[in-house]
Amino acid sequence: MASSSSSATTITERSYYDGDVDFDALATKDADFAVICKVSKDKRWIDFQDPKVVQQLTESLLKCDFGISSIELPDDRLCPPVPVRWNYIRWIQELLDATSDTYSDRYDPGREVVGLDIGVGASCIYSLLACSSRPQWRMAGTDIDQHSLEYARKNVEANGMNKRIKLMLSTSDSPLIPLDAMKMEELDFVMTNPPFYSSAEDMQASYTGKQAPPSAVCTGAENEMICPGGDIGFVTRILEKSLKLRERVQWYTAMLGKMSSLQQVVAKLKEQGITNFAVTCLQAGHRTKRWAVAWSFQDYRPRNDVARHGELVHAVLPAPTAQTIAVPSMDAKSAGERIDATVRELDVRWQWRPSSSVGLMEAKENVWSRAARRKQKFASAGEKEKPKDVTMGSDGADESGEEEDAVGLAVKITCKNEAVELQWMRGSDHVLFTSFCGLLKRALTGRA
Structure with a gap:
C-alpha cells in the first residue's frame, strides 16, 4: 500500500495510509515541515504535544499528498490528523466503486457522486479530501458551530472548491440528513466523524489507566468532543433517520472511536434487519485506530475485502460476499x-x-x-x-x-x-x- 511518501501514486489512485508518516520524506518535500522537525540519532521527530507543530503536520500532508495548499486552522478547534481521515474517505471510495449499477468494481472517472459530511468542522477536511481526489465528486456539509463553519468556508474558498462544496449551518434540532433543506432528492453517501464522548467524565475515563498519554495534543471544543450518547448515540440517530430515508442514500457511514462502539452499532443494524453493511478498521500508524461502519438499503454488495476491511473481530463481520x-x-x-x-x-x-x-x-x-x-x-x-x-x-x-x-x-x-x-x-x-x-x-x- 502507498504511504505518504509515495510520490509516484496519483491522487485518484492513492491507497490507504498503512504506517507512520515518513518524516524524512515529508521534510524533503516541504520546507515548512522541515523547520518544525527535531533530529536525534539521525532520526527526525516532532513534538505532538505542541499545537502549532501538529497543525503544521496536517497542513504539510494536505499540501504534499493531496494538493490542498491553502488551509487555515483555528487554535481553539480540532486539528484533524490526515492519515485516518484519508483512510475513511478512501474506504468510502472503494464502497462506491464496488457497488455501482455497472458491476464494474472499479473507479469510474465519469461517475458523478454527491456526499454529505455531517459536522464538517473548521478544517472541512473530508469534503476537501473527497473533492481533491475525485474530480466528479461534490460535497455538502453541515455544522452546528458558526465559528467552525466560518473557517470551513474560508478553506473551501481558498482551495477553489466553492462550486463543488456547499456548506450549511445546522442546529441541534435540525434533521441530521437535511435532504429537503438542501433541495436534494438523493445522495450517494453520508459520512460523519461524530463526538466520541457522552460527557466530560466519559472523556476523562477514556484516558484513565492507559499506559501512554494521548498521541497528540487535543484542541477540540466541547461540541466537537461531547454529544448526548457519544458516538453510539449520534450514529443511532442517523440510523433512525435512515430507516425513513432508506434508498434515498446509497451508503450511510460513520466513524467510531472504539471497537465496543462498532459492536453496539452493528447489533443495532441487525436488530433492524439490515444485512447489507460493511465495517473497517481505519488504522494509520502504530497508535491511531478508529473504526467505521456503513449500511445500505440497496442490494448492491461490496467486495469482500471492502465489506470486511482491516483488523476486526468476528462478531462485527457481515456475511462474506x-x-x-x-x-x-x-x-x-x-x-x-x-x-x-x-x-x-x-x-x-x-x-x-x-x-x-x-x-x-x-x-x-x-x-x-x-x-x-x-x-x-x-x-x-x-x-x-x-x-x-x-x-x-x-x-x-x-x-x-x-x-x-x-x-x-x-x-x-x-x-x-x-x-x-x-x-x-x-x-x-x-x-x-x-x-x-x-x-x-x-x-x-x-x-x-
Whole structure:
C-alpha cells in the first residue's frame, strides 16, 4: 500500500495510509515541515504535544499528498490528523466503486457522486479530501458551530472548491440528513466523524489507566468532543433517520472511536434487519485506530475485502460476499467451459467471456434447485427458453439496452488455474448466493 511518501501514486489512485508518516520524506518535500522537525540519532521527530507543530503536520500532508495548499486552522478547534481521515474517505471510495449499477468494481472517472459530511468542522477536511481526489465528486456539509463553519468556508474558498462544496449551518434540532433543506432528492453517501464522548467524565475515563498519554495534543471544543450518547448515540440517530430515508442514500457511514462502539452499532443494524453493511478498521500508524461502519438499503454488495476491511473481530463481520472453489489440476479454460455449460442450462441472464475467463450471471430467483428445474421442465409444453445474454462492456457493465428485469442475485465468476472465484455483486439473500456457489462447486468437483 502507498504511504505518504509515495510520490509516484496519483491522487485518484492513492491507497490507504498503512504506517507512520515518513518524516524524512515529508521534510524533503516541504520546507515548512522541515523547520518544525527535531533530529536525534539521525532520526527526525516532532513534538505532538505542541499545537502549532501538529497543525503544521496536517497542513504539510494536505499540501504534499493531496494538493490542498491553502488551509487555515483555528487554535481553539480540532486539528484533524490526515492519515485516518484519508483512510475513511478512501474506504468510502472503494464502497462506491464496488457497488455501482455497472458491476464494474472499479473507479469510474465519469461517475458523478454527491456526499454529505455531517459536522464538517473548521478544517472541512473530508469534503476537501473527497473533492481533491475525485474530480466528479461534490460535497455538502453541515455544522452546528458558526465559528467552525466560518473557517470551513474560508478553506473551501481558498482551495477553489466553492462550486463543488456547499456548506450549511445546522442546529441541534435540525434533521441530521437535511435532504429537503438542501433541495436534494438523493445522495450517494453520508459520512460523519461524530463526538466520541457522552460527557466530560466519559472523556476523562477514556484516558484513565492507559499506559501512554494521548498521541497528540487535543484542541477540540466541547461540541466537537461531547454529544448526548457519544458516538453510539449520534450514529443511532442517523440510523433512525435512515430507516425513513432508506434508498434515498446509497451508503450511510460513520466513524467510531472504539471497537465496543462498532459492536453496539452493528447489533443495532441487525436488530433492524439490515444485512447489507460493511465495517473497517481505519488504522494509520502504530497508535491511531478508529473504526467505521456503513449500511445500505440497496442490494448492491461490496467486495469482500471492502465489506470486511482491516483488523476486526468476528462478531462485527457481515456475511462474506466471496467464495473460492478449489479445482486442483484444472486450468482456467477448462473450468470456464464447465461453468459456461452449467449456467447456460439455467433460465438466467448470462454472459461468458472466454478470452478473460470471466462471467456475469443475473437471476430473478433460485432456478437451479431441483424443484425449480422440475417446474421449468413442465412449463410451456416442456420447452425451456434459452438464457438471456448480459452484454457487458469492457468494464463489466450491462450494455444490452433492454429494460432490466428484477434481479434477485448477481454473481461475477472469475476462473483461474486451479481456482474459481465467485463474487456476490447484488442481491438480498445470502442463502441464495451460497446455494448458487454450491451448484457450481458440484459442477466443477462433483462434491457438495
